[in-house]
Structure formats: C-alpha cells, structure tokens
Amino acid sequence: KAGVTQTPRYLIKTRGQQVTLSCSPISGHRSVSWYQQTPGQGLQFLFEYFSETQRNKGNFPGRFSGRQFSNSRSEMNVSTLELGDSALYLCASSLEASYNEQFFGPGTRLTVL
C-alpha cells in the first residue's frame, strides 16, 4: 500500500508570492492534517480536513488555507509569503477520525527568499 505522498518536495519562492502544496493520503484514509515544522517552533498544527470539510484549525493567520477534494487529496495554500514561512510542511493521513494512527508524508521543504 502506497504511503502518503506530497508534492513538490522542494520549493523556493520569494516574499509576496503564493504557493500551493499537495498531499495524497493513503488509499482509504479520509482525514488529512497539515503541520508546519521549524527549528524554533517545532511541529505545529495547521488544519485538518475530513470529507472535504475543515474540521480543526490551528493558530495560523488567514494567509494559510487549505481544501480537500472528494478523493481525499488535499492542498494547502499560503498567500503573500513571508520569510518566516520557510519550513518543512508535513501532511498526515488517518482512516476515519483523527484519533486513529496518523501517517506522515515526506514533507515539502519551502524556502522563502
């Protein structure tokens, strides 16, 4: 069974631009969560989607948004990029509810110049 996939793996953008990251969950998984990982803040929850609906949201500004499609694939978008958005963005999927075991993808490394 294929694991969680994320594309692209690496991105370089400049301040003010916007970016879209993609996540394909494990087949059959319906819950997708997004996390930001930085050396200073560690891993922080962005949001969770289930059945195309945002079910939970972390403490991030409105520049961070996401969506989920009917096939459970998810995208997150960051608009008006700032230097501080440079991070590893990780996606996790689980079967039905977030209290099931969560499986993470390899991440997308975003660098903002």
Place this chain on the structure above:
Amino acid sequence: KQEVTQIPAALSVPEGENLVLNCSFTDSAIYNLQWFRQDPGKGLTSLLLIQSSQREQTSGRLNASLDKSSGRSTLYIAASQPGDSATYLCAVLGGSSNTGKLIFGQGTTLQVKP
C-alpha cells in the same frame, strides 16, 4: 492548554545499550499518544500508537508505556544500533480542548555510536 515535554533533548550512547526516552504531558484527557521517528530532513515515521485505555505497546525492540494519571510515557529501545540514530518525537491527541490535533514535544535526538 496541553503541553508536551521530552527529556532529554539529546542523548548519545554506545551501540548495544538499552535506553529510555521520556515524554510528559500536562492534560491527562488524551485520546492517544503516538511515538514517531524523524531522520534529518525527512518526514515522520510512526513507531507506536498507544490508545488512552492501553498501558503499553511493543514492536520489535521498541516498547512504549503510558501512564495517563501521571501524564507520562516512556519509549524503551533495547539493544540500540547505529541505525536507531534519529530524532524521536512523542505526540498526544486530544485534551480538554478536544481539538483533534496532535501536540508534539520538541523531540529527543539520539546518537548511537558504533
């Protein structure tokens, strides 16, 4: 507000040693606790999941325990190998706010020397 702490932040041991990594959390109302491994620049690999009703889980050389009442979990690694070198993260799900999100500790970076 749920907070997760991992001690020690870093650990260096000779190959073959048994070791224990510690994780503590402030709110005992959790759904589950999950241990992950992260290699440099990589994603997270799930090692063990302990549901709130369970006391321990085992997988190969790994054993994780959970004591909800005291807000503690330990990850025991038997007969450590150089390939075990990585950062180990614990994360809890749930808490009185019930946001459904994983709250992570800062991790313990383990180095196993040949």
